[in-house]
Amino acid sequence: MIKVGILGASGYAGGELLRLCAAHSAFTPILLFGDSQAGEAVAAAHPHLALAYPGVRFERYAPERLAEIDLLFACMPHGESQKIAPDILARGVPFVDLGADFRLDDAATFARWYGEAHEQPDLLAEFVYGLPEIARDRIRGAKLVAAPGCYPTSAILALKPLVDAGLIEKTGIIVDAASGVTGAGRAAKAGTHFCTVDESLAAYGLIDHRHTAEMEMGTGGEVLFTPHLAPMNRGILATCYANAARDMDAGAPLDTLKAAYEGEPFVHVSGALPATKWTLGSNAVHLTARYDPRTRRVVAIAALDNLVKGAAGQMIQCANLMLGLDETEGLARIGVYP
Amino acid sequence: MIKVGILGASGYAGGELLRLCAAHSAFTPILLFGDSQAGEAVAAAHPHLALAYPGVRFERYAPERLAEIDLLFACMPHGESQKIAPDILARGVPFVDLGADFRLDDAATFARWYGEAHEQPDLLAEFVYGLPEIARDRIRGAKLVAAPGCYPTSAILALKPLVDAGLIEKTGIIVDAASGVTGAGRAAKAGTHFCTVDESLAAYGLIDHRHTAEMEMGTGGEVLFTPHLAPMNRGILATCYANAARDMDAGAPLDTLKAAYEGEPFVHVSGALPATKWTLGSNAVHLTARYDPRTRRVVAIAALDNLVKGAAGQMIQCANLMLGLDETEGLARIGVYP
Amino acid sequence: MIKVGILGASGYAGGELLRLCAAHSAFTPILLFGDSQAGEAVAAAHPHLALAYPGVRFERYAPERLAEIDLLFACMPHGESQKIAPDILARGVPFVDLGADFRLDDAATFARWYGEAHEQPDLLAEFVYGLPEIARDRIRGAKLVAAPGCYPTSAILALKPLVDAGLIEKTGIIVDAASGVTGAGRAAKAGTHFCTVDESLAAYGLIDHRHTAEMEMGTGGEVLFTPHLAPMNRGILATCYANAARDMDAGAPLDTLKAAYEGEPFVHVSGALPATKWTLGSNAVHLTARYDPRTRRVVAIAALDNLVKGAAGQMIQCANLMLGLDETEGLARIGVYP
Amino acid sequence: MIKVGILGASGYAGGELLRLCAAHSAFTPILLFGDSQAGEAVAAAHPHLALAYPGVRFERYAPERLAEIDLLFACMPHGESQKIAPDILARGVPFVDLGADFRLDDAATFARWYGEAHEQPDLLAEFVYGLPEIARDRIRGAKLVAAPGCYPTSAILALKPLVDAGLIEKTGIIVDAASGVTGAGRAAKAGTHFCTVDESLAAYGLIDHRHTAEMEMGTGGEVLFTPHLAPMNRGILATCYANAARDMDAGAPLDTLKAAYEGEPFVHVSGALPATKWTLGSNAVHLTARYDPRTRRVVAIAALDNLVKGAAGQMIQCANLMLGLDETEGLARIGVYP
Structure with a gap:
């Protein structure tokens, strides 16, 4: 014991x-x-x-x-x-x-x-x-x-292998993420009242959310981060955008994440677009990524339970x-x- | 294995x-x-x-x-x-x-x-x-x-000890219960569409729901059962009403449930009014009960996760x-x- | 003006x-x-x-x-x-x-x-x-x-015509109802925190909720009232039970409500089981009722928007x-x- | 008539x-x-x-x-x-x-x-x-x-005045948006089942959603668009990112939107971060915008009711x-x- x-x-x-x-x-x-x-x-x-x-x-x-x-x-x-x-x-x-x-x-x-x-x-x-x-x-x-932090965990796991592999540029990263209301803590406030949050979606902490610093430290890149509050108890979904550092196949970012997390007990990488709901109460992270040759951007997505x-x-x-x-x-x- | x-x-x-x-x-x-x-x-x-x-x-x-x-x-x-x-x-x-x-x-x-x-x-x-x-x-x-069935489990656990102890009459039992949407099964139907159910509460199966038979078998009483669909994934809350069979203290039904389930690993009996949310993903049942001397009724309430x-x-x-x-x-x- | x-x-x-x-x-x-x-x-x-x-x-x-x-x-x-x-x-x-x-x-x-x-x-x-x-x-x-009050409006509209027509007894009425969270008011409290309420259903005010007095005044009967909090912004669903005062057709309570509210601009009586969602933002009340010859009970249901x-x-x-x-x-x- | x-x-x-x-x-x-x-x-x-x-x-x-x-x-x-x-x-x-x-x-x-x-x-x-x-x-x-379309309405209203005023570049626009489930239509499908969607957030239509074409036509820019499904009936929140075309005050994008929509009956521009819930059932659009000098990006946000x-x-x-x-x-x- x-x-x-x-x-x-x-x-x-x-x-x-x-x-x-x-x-x-x-x-x-x-x-x-x-x-x-x-x-x-x-x-x-x-x-x-x-x-x-x-x-x-x-x-x-x-x-x-x-x-x-x-x-x-x-x-x-x-x-x-x-x-x-x-x-x-x-x-x-x-x-x-x-x-x-x-x-x-x-x-x-x-x-x-x-x-x-x-x-x-x-x-x-x-x-x-x-x-x-x-x-x-x-x-x-x-x-x-x-x-x-909960947001940095999702963003760093989605982005760091792509930075390390040289697939994406370190400048110009955008992390657009949403969290369930447990992320706002237990204190009863106007902003956590059921009737404020239920059936609603809104951004908060625009431009200067403190988790930005952690994301920049963890990825080594420059990050613009926008958190949102979603009408659910738990879950973070981070949709991350980065400029491609070079030409690549549409599937290259996914392959890079798969290789980076092979054997990891709690990381699941797949072509499926992950839903936060898959992770409720578990320590799992679900990841995906894709390259868009038209706009030369890489999109990487992470879903996890913010309390686990x-x-x-x-x-x-x-x-x-x-x-x-x-x-x-x-x-x-x-x-x-x- | x-x-x-x-x-x-x-x-x-x-x-x-x-x-x-x-x-x-x-x-x-x-x-x-x-x-x-x-x-x-x-x-x-x-x-x-x-x-x-x-x-x-x-x-x-x-x-x-x-x-x-x-x-x-x-x-x-x-x-x-x-x-x-x-x-x-x-x-x-x-x-x-x-x-x-x-x-x-x-x-x-x-x-x-x-x-x-x-x-x-x-x-x-x-x-x-x-x-x-x-x-x-x-x-x-x-x-x-x-x-x-999920509804009978909740109703029988709430009522049977009260019947057995002679606190309530066998005729005139009412079970008013609500279930999360998983109770309606996985099939995609108009009635399980998010937009039909979310932000709504309604009864269904009025008077002739099949689980009535199980409740009557399990309690030995005559039951009128009204199920409702609640806008949540999981959970059953059963609020059960019965005619008192005799005078008693307001706390007698609660004491009876506590005695009946002492040592049970998954049954929690308390004076607190149970919320379905306490049971999510667990095999627990939370029970409470009280006697109303004014109307000579006993109210017993059960909360559980319908999928567990x-x-x-x-x-x-x-x-x-x-x-x-x-x-x-x-x-x-x-x-x-x- | x-x-x-x-x-x-x-x-x-x-x-x-x-x-x-x-x-x-x-x-x-x-x-x-x-x-x-x-x-x-x-x-x-x-x-x-x-x-x-x-x-x-x-x-x-x-x-x-x-x-x-x-x-x-x-x-x-x-x-x-x-x-x-x-x-x-x-x-x-x-x-x-x-x-x-x-x-x-x-x-x-x-x-x-x-x-x-x-x-x-x-x-x-x-x-x-x-x-x-x-x-x-x-x-x-x-x-x-x-x-x-919001609860009495629903219960009285559902029950009074049945009392007046002599279909139901004045003693032994049960009103089992649920409200959306706006009913708990705007104050931020532990009980109105999104994470307390969302995905949950629970009773409150067991046996002694103050609206009981209004229901008894409005119906002329003796009422046992159990309110519940449901995970939605608005809406009250009241499921009301009463002892039949005499034999009747299963459809008699519905016919009585239809006759009582004919021409009412905001009351809709139908055989359909009403959902609170139908009423969001409107001044409408949807009502239904039925007699169960097996248990000799009448069930009457009302749905309305508690804030309207x-x-x-x-x-x-x-x-x-x-x-x-x-x-x-x-x-x-x-x-x-x- | x-x-x-x-x-x-x-x-x-x-x-x-x-x-x-x-x-x-x-x-x-x-x-x-x-x-x-x-x-x-x-x-x-x-x-x-x-x-x-x-x-x-x-x-x-x-x-x-x-x-x-x-x-x-x-x-x-x-x-x-x-x-x-x-x-x-x-x-x-x-x-x-x-x-x-x-x-x-x-x-x-x-x-x-x-x-x-x-x-x-x-x-x-x-x-x-x-x-x-x-x-x-x-x-x-x-x-x-x-x-x-619902998404293009939100994105074009948020972005077009900024393009027209020369505040943002036409290339490199990202629209990260989420919609309530009514946006997926009335058909009962696995993806619209309450239990799939409730308490969950996920992206869909990654990279190739058809509304991209409308956004590009309406803004005159090149757009990467990621829609998400949010657990709510109605509402679209579009968080839009663009590269600044020049140095500006942090408040310049907001001033530009205010000027562009002055006198518009249904457009509300303010420094407050808009929530979709403010718009339920109305024809209103709530907009905000800000410039981040650190990352040289403009963020513009629109909230509206997708069905109105x-x-x-x-x-x-x-x-x-x-x-x-x-x-x-x-x-x-x-x-x-x-």
Whole structure:
């Protein structure tokens, strides 16, 4: 049994970690930190978990409690991890952070996109960017992992092999993506009210969404990113456009993705246009790509579940690698469909 | 490894059996019968299964193929199981049927509600009604099990303990329930078109829905049943009304349900009003009940996933019992939420 | 031009009044009261109204402003109308109130269901219950009208003619109904978050929902009422059950409803099972009913748009009658479908 | 009274024409052609229309019946209008066609994108492309109008003023758009089954969707177009990307759109990011645009209701112009929200 602590356990990503841990042969959540819910039963925040975590309650975080656990997950708003990272490092507990604080390589880029100075710039280099399909070897054995954002996971997986193979130009990349409403978090706001979102589609964060920085870091390209909110619980669909770097067959981008992800347990590459629904509750990513000789553009599309491969599932996948377990332990490759 | 065959593998319940078997330590689907899809890859009908069943194809059914398997599941329209049941009995393969053919106790009731004579009336007594919480001992070791319908599962679990405890009268029961659209099956019809169903709620099958017969058999009462179609993929919510048989505390029905299902792995009884969403993808049933002294009525409510506890999950649960496995093997108690 | 003031103009019912007034030949909203939004443009709260009310802003309510208008609509939480009713009476401005304060006949019933004493018990008799199909003559020429709740509108229209014709017993009525999420109001709460509601169905307000009192007043019967929240923006479907008072043909309840509502501009009675979707944005009610000789029950079903016939549309219909206009002015009989 | 005939009256666009005509002071549908529904009541196909068109039935089309009407609308699959256009021209009845047959300027482009030769190439020049905001003067008084596709309406309105003003380059335009499911038509198919679409987002028609040709004709640019299917009944959101033709202020594209559409009754231009939901049931288009100096791209976004401004509403708007009526007659500028 590996004793797990979760910071931010009362949110959507926290709930998803609890769901996934319940099916994991080793990870056993024993400390659930959720300051505003402290004292409440897990089932109050996560009614679906009533049968799996009877009697478990949220607690207030305190650094000394890190001594009780073997692994720490954090799902907190950006800015929070910076505050507690020194404690975590001091105690040496393996740590997977879903926050944005330690994803970027350098503090200047963080300051530019997040509009505030990084409080722990020296620690940025300590964290590995936790995208296993890209950085498996670095994650294996790492102590500190910053799990990618949901949008960057989809865009980087769709685009990076095409950049690396020289099929597309690094400038002029466009990522047009949409997310289900869980991506907006659990807070009840006008923008997450059922009646605002249901039967509607709209863009948000036009031109300056913070995930742009991660996409540029992960692909090595210049990216214009437009997120949209779609009337569904989960799922990200990223439709990515790039200028072709050279002539190629219409099928060349697809072949490149197939070769890049051969043997990957959670990546499915096919000529079919992927639907987010295929991935519900699973750690799978479905990818496709095609070249349009008429406009000399490459289109690459990724579909995933933003709370699993885009959040909690990827955190588990990273933790499995960090602790030397089977990378796929506790993670479904099959979505709940329909 | 227990070799599994599935009749009707290309439908929604069939796909759900395949999803659940992929997480089951022993059940391995090796023969997928789907006559109209014969020759096609599993992923053509079930794109979410691409990563779990690469290369597997649907086949045409032939009785001699029963020799290749250790367990047979069938998810076919009513009337189909009657035709092949003699073959299955002759070969002795354990069989869990989701069809309506062998659920009822007697042929006359079948004829009355289904509007046609039963072709194999002598076989009705051979099948056990597969509701483990009610008939666990009979299912254990049975060779032939008829899995209940989705609506009856919810209504019987909510009502039977109240009848048995003498809290409610057997006459005058009303079951007002709603189902997600998967309950209407995979066939593309005007009534399952997204634009017919989305943002809408309507009753169907008023007064004479066939599941009434099962509810009456399972509860021992007289039931008026009104099903509705709700704009969601999955889920059944059954709100059941009954005349109180005697004075009681407002909490007596809830206490009775709690006592009846204590220790049940998949039944959660609580004072909270259950939402179908808590059960998505899981084999869980959430129940509540209350007595209204003003109108002298008992209200009992059940929520479940019609494709899991209402179909494929219950089939797996029955098969686990039939074959002497852990009853919960391969089945989640936690839904995918939100 | 009839100058209209709206209290609570920033909520959903207020926005719907603005939409309907924009299509009305006489009603012109000139004062929009919304204290918490005072100073903001209409389009900030109601982006869909941008093209119809450019430059109009919400204002703070003050009694002296009643002198500027010919008609007042109020869409406020219960309790608010009691406070300002004396002012309104003093000034004599025709008033249609959607709040619950003046719907019930007597203060004792109000106190019982709302858990607090009525502050203006003497005024209860001054208000007419604004259900035109039941009380058209009293509404015509009235100065003070309390518009019914959305659930009571559906249940009373479905049941009252059956009670009046002696087809059903007054005791033992059950109203099992579901509403779209607009019925829960505009406030962002955990219970109205998209991810709580979408793909889910659940009951709420079990046994003691306040609308029960209105249903009992309007039908003259004893009612057990169970509301549910359905994953859709708008719509109420009420499935009503009653004990038959005598033997009858299966079609007798339908014939009774047809006779009762012959010539009604907004009521459609048919053998078809109505869907809420047929009514979106319109003031229509679709009704059906049937007798089940087996269980000796009558089932009657109503579908309507909770924000139109269940709120703003009915308010306009009442105001048309009060001011001597064509009752149908400004109101669609056709929903936006699909 | 202007007597209206509708070809394809049983489909979604046909039903929407009937809804809009019911609110139109002059257009009175008297002949509803729907060959496969001939003999059926309107309410069988369009239950929401029961109160407005009681007793009206669909009929079989016959050319001689054109003599009975003053105006003809057609909503048929592409290819159908080519067959009957000569009859219509011969009789001289004003005709608004929603089919794709007569939208494009030249037969070669039609053949390239539709994969078949045009049967009436000589008639292409007879039809005016019915986008009033672009070609109002040509529509006024025209006898033959080809109403634009839903996607092209959104993309052309968002992009054309930017091209005309020299803000964006004509090459390298990308239109990434999503439509509600009504856009896929009324036919029940696997792809329109509720359970395929609900809670899902996917692209379709990658690279070679036929509406590309219309967008290129309407904008004068080279367009790569990717449509997506979104889980909602109605609505198109088009997010359009173009290379900036020169340096400009971030707000220059928005100012250009505002100037271009000043005084337009149905176009709303604002800095707010538009949601499709604002437009439900209305003929409105909401537009925004911005320049990103970092990537030197202009992003322009359009939201509309595909069945109104994208189909039936635009047809009415064109017919109003053709017959010299008020252009806005019968058309709402306000959506039904929420």
